[in-house]
């Protein structure tokens with residue numbers, strides 16, 4: 001029988017502290033849904049987060065959890081996975097956490113193809129500290145540190161993860177709850193480094209600063225801006241302008257780091 005997603009949530013910690021209309025709750029709920037679909041034993045799971053509004057998701061799961069330092073969740077998770085390869089280790093990280101301060105850890109986890117599942121809560125801004133510019137803030141969009149509009153180009157998380165060597169890469173938005181569940185489920189089941197980017201809304205900072213005060217309007221914008229990958233691939237460059245492809249971009253098998261590490265340990269003992 002399918003498990004109830006609530007089994008995976010630390011309900012005593014609810015209500016959560018996120019602002020009304022924040023998308024972080026949608027993603028957290030979806031991750032619990034993926035765990036329930038896979039009927040995982042909570043004792044086999046660990047969820048790690050960094051600092052930020054998103055990092056707070058780590059202690060909402062009724063699993064082993066670590067609320068680590070900003071940008072270092074991948075490093076903690078790497079140590080945990082090497083020490084306890086039997087655990088399924090998930091990362092809940094903000095875009096600033098994963099790709100700004102933690103960017104170097106992120107690309108090397110991709111390169112090593114370590115068996116972790118990274119869910120990136122991408123609200124395109126540093127939420128917890130007051131809405132500063134992130135490496136994911138779209139060009140021309142406002143943040144508290146770019147009041148005249150961002151002059152930089154944002155990272156494309158999917159292209160970065162694929163180029164760095166992750167072996168499962170998907171993107172969706174907080175508008176599409178079932179798709180988040182499906183991609184996280186597939187990411188957890190995949191052996192290797194899995195990256196699931198979820199574009200999500202921070203109405204308090206990103207929304208307020210960019211004339212999108214209403215969270216439902218922000219969700220609707222995601223619906224308007226995104227195009228399923230198969231459809232996107234058929235579009236001309238002109239049609240693609242301003243559109244974001246969503247879907248599964250990569251799912252491939254490649255040697256996984258923890259397995260290689262333990263094989264090496266065994267080999268070194270036998271010589």
Ligand SMILES: Cc1ncc(C[n+]2csc(CCOP(=O)(O)OP(=O)(O)O)c2C)c(N)n1
Nearest residue numbers: 051052053054070094095096097126127128
């Ligand atoms: C080493 C270090 N630098 C900076 C900070 C301050 N800090 C805490 S959360 C945060 C931004 C969080 O943004 P993001 O990771 O995108 O998550 P969000 O809050 O948007 O979910 C920053 C800069 C910190 N805690 N530690």
Ligand code: SF4
Nearest residue numbers: 018019022053127202
């Ligand atoms: S500041 Fe933004 S990201 Fe943080 S809880 Fe509020 S709406 Fe969510």
